Amino acid sequence: MNVATTYKLANAYITSNPIPVKESVMWSRLRQGKKKNLLASVRRGVYMPVEVDNKFIIGCNAVQDGVLAYHSALEYYLLQTQEFNEMYIHSTQNFRPFEYLGENYSCKKLKFLNNVVEINDSSGYALRVTSISQTLVDCMYNINLAGGIEELMYALAECPADGIVEEELLHCLELYDNKSLWQRAGFLFSIFSKKLHLSDDFFRKCKMAMGNNQSYIINPYFCNSFDKEWNLCIPDNLQAQIIVL
Numbered sequence: 001m002n003v004a005t006t007y008k009l010a011n012a013y014i015t016s017n018p019i020p021v022k023e024s025v026m027w028s029r030l031r032q033g034k035k036k037n038l039l040a041s042v043r044r045g046v047y048m049p050v051e052v053d054n055k056f057i058i059g060c061n062a063v064q065d066g067v068l069a070y071h072s073a074l075e076y077y078l079l080q081t082q083e084f085n086e087m088y089i090h091s092t093q094n095f096r097p098f099e100y101l102g103e104n105y106s107c108k109k110l111k112f113l114n115n116v117v118e119i120n121d122s123s124g125y126a127l128r129v130t131s132i133s134q135t136l137v138d139c140m141y142n143i144n145l146a147g148g149i150e151e152l153m154y155a156l157a158e159c160p161a162d163g164i165v166e167e168e169l170l171h172c173l174e175l176y177d178n179k180s181l182w183q184r185a186g187f188l189f190s191i192f193s194k195k196l197h198l199s200d201d202f203f204r205k206c207k208m209a210m211g212n213n214q215s216y217i218i219n220p221y222f223c224n225s226f227d228k229e230w231n232l233c234i235p236d237n238l239q240a241q242i243i244v245l
Helices: 003-014 023-035 055-061 070-076 132-141 149-158 166-176 179-191 200-210 236-244
Strands: 039-043 046-049 086-090 098-100 103-107 117-120 126-129 225-227 232-234
Touching: 039 098, 055 070, 055 086, 055 103, 055 126, 070 086, 070 132, 070 149, 132 149, 132 166, 132 179, 149 179, 166 179, 166 200, 179 200, 179 232
Parallel strands: 086 103
Antiparallel strands: 039 046, 098 103, 117 126, 225 232
16 A cells, blocks of 8 residues: 555544645644554554554555465464464565564565455455465465465365365466476365365366376475375375364
8 A cells, every 4th residue: 555545544534524635744644643643654654543453454554455365364264273473465566574563564475366355444444365265275385374284284174165166276276387286286175175065077177287296295304105196295194184184
């Protein structure tokens, strides 16, 4: 969000009838709002009302076209076991990491955006987050940004059956165009296929796209078991987690 847009929302918070003003006046009012403890400087050039303390709202609006991604999206959907103080934000522009109200915000670019979920907050600020379908595929592509394989497994186990769309999963996988990702997705979704109501055709397409190469679900150092169906090396303890879930 640029300074002018930020000011418009902040000014609307201070007065019920905001009017256009010159840039010099805008900066003056921003400083006055901060001095009166009505506005807070979130990062350089970005101000928000002090009462806005929702980290998801802040993350989406403190940067240009911000969208919650990876583990931050899982957390928004309550599909996580841990709450990080690190917010992962996709933005159309790179930004330096910043800290506000005890949360660290960092830029984590996505390869694409598909069917972004947008919710308008009562304060006038929009919340944008990747859909559950894209979030799961993004997290399978970069499991570290999902919080690790355990967090990802939990997200899949807790994902509501109506939370994902099979066609959207396939579309996101096609956009990534990564054979190893097709393997990981096929393997992980197959564990929860009945719960998520995924069709045989979905897994047929995964197998057609994955190729013949052997791959690793995470760092090879931790992979000491092998799944023949998906030609995928996995950790031994992953099998134990599957049983528990």
